[in-house]
Amino acid sequence: MATAEAMARDHGGADHAGGTYAGGLWSWITTVDHKRIAILYFVTGFLFFLIAGIEGQLLRVQLARPDNRFLDPDLYNQLFTMHGTTMVFFAGMPLIVAFFNFVVPLQIGARDVAFPRLNAFSYWIFLFGGLFMYASVPLRAMPDGGWFAYMPLTNIEYSPGLGMDFYVLALLASGVGTIAGGVNFFVTILNMRAPGMTFMRMPLFTWMALIVSILILLAFPPFTVGLVFMMFDRMFGTHFFDAAAGADPVLWQHLFWVFGHPEVYILILPALGIVSDVIPAFSRKSLFGYPVVVFSGVLIAFLGFGVWVHHMFSVGLGPVVNAVFSGATMLIAIPTGIKIFNWIATMWGGQIRFTTPMLFAIGLVAMFTIGGLSGVMHSSPPSDLQQTDTYFVVAHFHYVLFGGLIFGLFSGFYYWFPKATGRLLSERLGKAHFWLTFVAFNLTFFPMHFSGLLGQPRRTFTYASGLGLDLFNLLSTIGAFLFTVAFVPLLLNLWRAWRRGEAAGPNPWDAPTLEWTTASPPPHYNFAVVPKVDRRDPLWHPYVAPGLGWAGELEPGGASPRLQPDHPPAPVHMPDPSYWPLVMAFGMGLMTVGALGSLALVLCGLAVTLVGLFGWAFEPPERGGH
């Protein structure tokens, strides 16, 4: 039997980079530690991001000059479908979940999420979904109906190959993991906050994670249903989208966008949450108007369910419908815009440090504003009727998704990298990465505003010369390849940090939230002593310039949490690793593959899933018991 002292040493955690993440392949396969699961999500999501980026670059090669034949139309359609689907579902969402996983428990003073094994399951089923989607590549059967997969183009008559089946099944599989993650983070944030951490004392990033979890829980089911309808129409001959049977293919669009619009808020709110933490940290000033920023996030989520038809203004639903949804869309610009003002007001009068995370955050504020402006232009149906299906829309959503989400994720990456790894990144290389990315991004996507307004259609493999589109497309293609150059300083930075990065210490940024009280990287139990919280930004006495900010925040005299001690006073019981989540995900993976045409495999997969489920349910409780 280990003595208490020995166990305390065992649980003493890492005091050097890599210690927390040491251990062989088996420890990674059976991990239920949110920090490791975060790493898994991040690495996988980032790899898919690179793949999708290359897909985008291939598209840009094809579009570099008019009447090009580098890609034939079929391959072009497959590539833009894979590019969009991968970016949204296999890069964007997992990267977001990576940040939720790593940061949220630390920010609320918890030792892990509410359901650690469910957390692991979510990752594995996502991985299977992504691998399954990409199994279509060697089979030369990539889906080709766009990430939005409109009916009737994607029914069995017009898309007879396996492509759209891969789409449906991969997304159904990974969707299960996403919904499970929604439950997990919702319960975690509600139930596992440190003593004294009321909702209005939570960091903004955690607030956005809470809101996004709710969005996931409410928005994914309609998509699940739509995908099931598509699967049944394709595989079992039902008629959900069959006009000849009295159905309406437009129902697909409704179901897709009832999901799809909240989905874009799922994608952007985490990034807005990141910059809401980063900007105050590097302005040495608490977030201006914290309650307003929280409330605007809530409002965006709620209103986000009422605007979906703005993706369908050209469908012909009529002026009343269009007007209602146009109004709702304009309304939603307000809380979004409010956040921008709050960030600017936070920086105003602050002591600004232009670190790499701050550069990306400020970059987001600027780029997201541009994307928001083009978005507001779409909100008017007459205006949108010219813009829809053109590159003007492509410009819009890349400004909000790349200039918003990706910049936000990079900001968060540079911000929390020292915490996760215990190493500092080079500021020089970080700034080089930022500026190259900034230039590449604008060079790629800004010209699309012009080519779009000139009428260049989306999702079309080529364009004729003499339409005034040539220069804009060439610029975009050059920009797209500049991204590759921009990656070099990032890779060098990672390499350098791995080989000889300086130790980061607990709080290299002098930031105010709880994750910065732990060692870097944190020990596997996160907090040796559960912190008590009595204010927002617990590590700071909030500095508020006279006349600005919310005086109500000042709570003089309260003690802020100190840095965590090296060892816990008594051994901390953490959940044991488990392979059942992987078994269950594997079973569901088998079912997914079997759904392509083998009932035997489906049943086999079901059996494995049930074995996994029962094994999981009856696994002995963790050391120490419930």
Added chain:
Amino acid sequence: MHEHSGEPHTSNRFYVAIAVILAVLTAMEVMVFYVEALRPILVPLLMLMMAAKFALVVMFFMHLKFDGPLLTGIFSWGLFIAVAIIVALMALFGKFSA
């Protein structure tokens, strides 16, 4: 752990009473269906009885009436958005126009 015993809303007799009401409401729903004279108000009557059964199960069998407001909020919001989507989609497909 709940402190449960002895409270009137958790006795077996209470639960049986609720079940009887549910059975009666179901019978009434079916009767309304078969009575031709009630056709003009069939839909509102059925909606009312359906809602009543729904509420009884949720409030008493699922104990929501006696749990805190948070759980009621979680369920209500899910229900509200779901009903809103149903109504919106039906409206968009012309189910409420003459």
Added chain:
Amino acid sequence: MEGPTSTGIPHRKLAMWTFIGSECMLFGTLIATYMIYRGRNLVGPYPDELLNIPFITVTTFVLLMSSLMMVLALSAVQRGDAKGTRIWLFMTPLFGLIFLGGQYYEFNHFVHEGLPLSKNLFSSTFFVLTGTHGAHVAGGVLWLGTLWLRAMGGKLDARHTETVEIAGLYWHFVDVVWIVLFTLIYLLV
């Protein structure tokens, strides 16, 4: 990992209610589709030719009563009544199985009457909507059956009320969905 929770509600209970909130959207979307496509069939057989209200009223009643049995099971577990626990944890999934048997009979009957899954709009929406519900019932039967086996093995006592309560929440929700489906599919003219 479980200790005091910030809301005072145990993790798994909070999780089940959250899941139920999400499931409202799942069934809501299925119901919306059913309601949209009502009356739009271009070919028969049509619903009023096939729906057997007396039969389904009986199975509906069976499912409703199974909710009563579930509550009685929870009550028994809370009181430490081992015998009552075993009886009611047996009866609840049994009634669920009877309901499923009724569904199977009805589906079979429809197919024999010329309504396979791929026949028309009604077949598509009806089978997928009620089939999804039936799959949820089947999952519940499996869950409750497992709990019954544990009770039979003497492994379910007053320490496990939370487990039974959460299974009950799921079961009642599945019943509540049927309350809606019964009215909308069978009775709405």
